[in-house]
Amino acid sequence: MVATRNHPRDFEPAPGESPTKPSPTKRTTRNSTANDVKPTSSPAASTRSRTATSPSSTTTTRRRSSEWSHTPSNLTLIWLAISLPLVIWDTGYVLLRPHSMPGGRLHWIWSPYDLYGRVDxxxxxxxxxDRYGWTGAQGFFNALETIAYLAYLYIVxxxxxxxxxxGRGAPDKSFMGQFRALSESRTVYGRIAAIAVLLGFTTATVTWAKTVLYWLIEVFSGFHGIGHNDWYSLIFLWIIPNGPWIPIPFYMMYVFGSEILQGLETATASSKKSK
Structure with missing residues (x-):
């Protein structure tokens, strides 16, 4: 769900190459021209010169290159766009029981759960x-995760x-046509970037751990909740719908965690240099 990277650095000469130097011939020509003809300057040229060497733009570029940055992959943003509405829908069903259940006044919003309640x-x-507590506890954590993911998207x-x-993980621009912007990167800088990464890592970890626990409860209970299904129903109505919430959050954990380690390594290296 999300790949991240540091803010790109300026291109450097390839190994073995040296920066291009002006030839003696060109230097002589420029010197002789300067002696024979006085340069003229126009207001437009002066403006361009001042703009090119603007102290504010130079300072901004230097600050950006030294700041720690976070760029979420488009895979992460697409996953959140798909998963969050589904999680909100599921959370509403759980937390509004019995009104959301068959016979309840709000059941028309969650009518597919009439079938899912017979599967799980x-x-x-x-x-x-019977006041089975896992379902409600899971719904409560779903609500907290949703708030945290929305906060992450707000920051980004x-x-x-x-x-x-x-953007890393984004579809190729050549196939996007007028939707090319979906392939571009969106970067957050400085302290707010660190907050975004910490929030993303923590929330993805909770999502992954909660889903794994959901599966393990079935394993250690002898498949009490789903063991009555045939294989077709089990695969298409339980395993496939619940499966993506394990590998994708784990991928997000890996990416966000790699960024956190990178930031710690950079801070450690700077601390050693200052001693």
């Missing part, structure tokens, strides 16, 4: 009446700066 007993009326889209370069 944790979502059934019997589990609710409020403080992030759009960059025309190809």
């Amino acid at each position: 007993y944790a979502y059934s009326m019997a589990a609710h009446e 889209y409020t403080y992030g700066e759009q960059e025309p370069i190809q």
